[in-house]
Amino acid sequence: MAPDPSEQPEQPGSTKRAGERLDEAILRSKPRFNALEVAAESGVTIEETRRLWRALGFPEFSGEKAYTAADVEAVSTLMSFVDAGAVDFDTAVNLTRGVGQTMARLADWEVSTLVTRVEEMAAGDEANSSRVHSALQLINEVNPPFERLVVYAWRRHLAAAVGRIEAMGAKDEDLHTIDVTVGFADLVSFTALSNTLDRNEIGDLVEVFEARCQDVVARFGGRIIKSLGDSVLFVTNTAEESVGVAEGIINVIGRDAKMPDVRLGLASGPVILRLGDIFGPPVNMAARLTQVARRNRLIVDQNTADLLPVEEWEHRRLPARPVRGFGLVEPVAVRRR
Template identity: 60%
Template sequence: MPESADGVRYTASEVAERTGVTLEQAKKLWRALGFPEAGDEAFFTDSDLAALTTLTDILATGIIDFDLAVNLTRGVGLTMARLSDWEVSAMVHHLELLGRAADRPDLPGVAAAVTDEFNQRFEGLLTYAWRRHMSAALARLEASDADDVGTTQVTVGFADIVSFTALSNTLTQEKIGDLVELFESRCADVIAVQQGRVIKSLGDSVLFVNDDPIRAYDTAEGIINVIGRDPRMPDVRLGLATGSVVTRLGDVFGPPVNMAARLTAVARRNRIIIDETMAGLLPVDQFETRRLPARPVRGFGIVEPVAVRRN
């Protein structure tokens, strides 16, 4: 079949036939990658066919079943989509700072050319980072003493910018973007130094976990120092809770996650609030804890938050 000018050659039915799966399975894998369907017309390129063939070849080995393939493929799609948006926006911002996009004559073209040259060297870093993080994830699994595989005991932390909605209404879009970028990058640096992991960022908040409650406290204190104590940055609030969480789809779920979020909402500016479980794990010779007045916490009933600081 001759290939069109834009590389499109195959319909979804032709892709399914060549990869040896049903039409619905081919569509499901394609959707899992995060791409839209295109009906019955030719839509897929040789590269698209090769990607789906890679997935079906893995299925043929019997290492994983179809449902797991869709699950993992969705993770790849979500991660790569966010990384691509992140990379392009960062590249455009970089070009603007350099003045190469001042008149915006062909900003998409300039960004595409620079990004293409950059990506030739960047692809190797992607593979390295994936393998390195995979090794770390397997090491955490091996070190876990939880009876139920997939659950782990951690301290969950939420860092939240105070009054972000009101603040964002007073800033230009560029200033909001700069603020969020600086907030996330500083949080990520502190979390990494304390051997924690960023689970996700939501613009005005960051969710992180740490295996050690003391390091989790040091993370919270560090975030306050680099953001809340910086007069150029807004105030922050930190909530920490310890307990068992379920790790799934690159995220964590469970009562400690919800508790940390609730505690953040009641914390004072540039202060750390923790739950009772975490308070019981902190050495009394290193930390001073103080129970705050009991209050209703959605989903938990009446809770006594605990304020904490180092002696």
């Protein structure tokens, strides 16, 4: 019996072939169409096809056959609910952009997480003399259940997002506007510290910071809007929940001798919810407050302080100081009675 090519060691110059094998294992089909053929097969214009493809975050391929049957099906599926009148084309492009950006980050996250496992398989007892073979094996084992997990998680988060519109007090006249408390947590002197660490140590530090923040935010029913390596932006329904998050982050980050100190700022008020992000004065204020907060301390704006029950919380006004974009601001330090 002829040996399975996938089990043969990689040969010099076989990089393209290895890449093709990985592509086929992931995409489950070979490229058969060019852009014009995708448009013809799905019944849309070439410009609509290009807009959807760019919205997914991929570069355009001119005349080469770079598209699969799954690409044709995806375009057809999108256009089916446009044709049915559920949404217009611009809304479909907007949703596609969200999918593209979210899936791009998830894919990068998955690859960076699993690459260590691939190296272990290729070098250890499970070695088959080829990292490509190990990657193919891992893809076959992980991707089917991971795809089911992605769909499940999307459904759960969609249900939660719909619920938040009501729970966070969306304005009847504008469902994009919600009242929340915004929190910003920022590692102290991260830039200087990162200059003393190697790449693996920086990656481990950021991973621990983000993971611990995620755990604390979820515990109090909040949501991380974005993480920027050395900082995390989160929201909660109430000011008390955000203070609980802030105290939790100080406990798991600031009081860990192996981690940098952390500064936290909270601000409350209406924000605009768009494209999975939030915008508005509370977002900017929370970020600015971290610049004047002391290490492992929490300061809040007056709106947040006013929302905390006075019988449970002590408020102490701090000296007014200039805050970029807001002029002179009197931050408030809070602590439990």
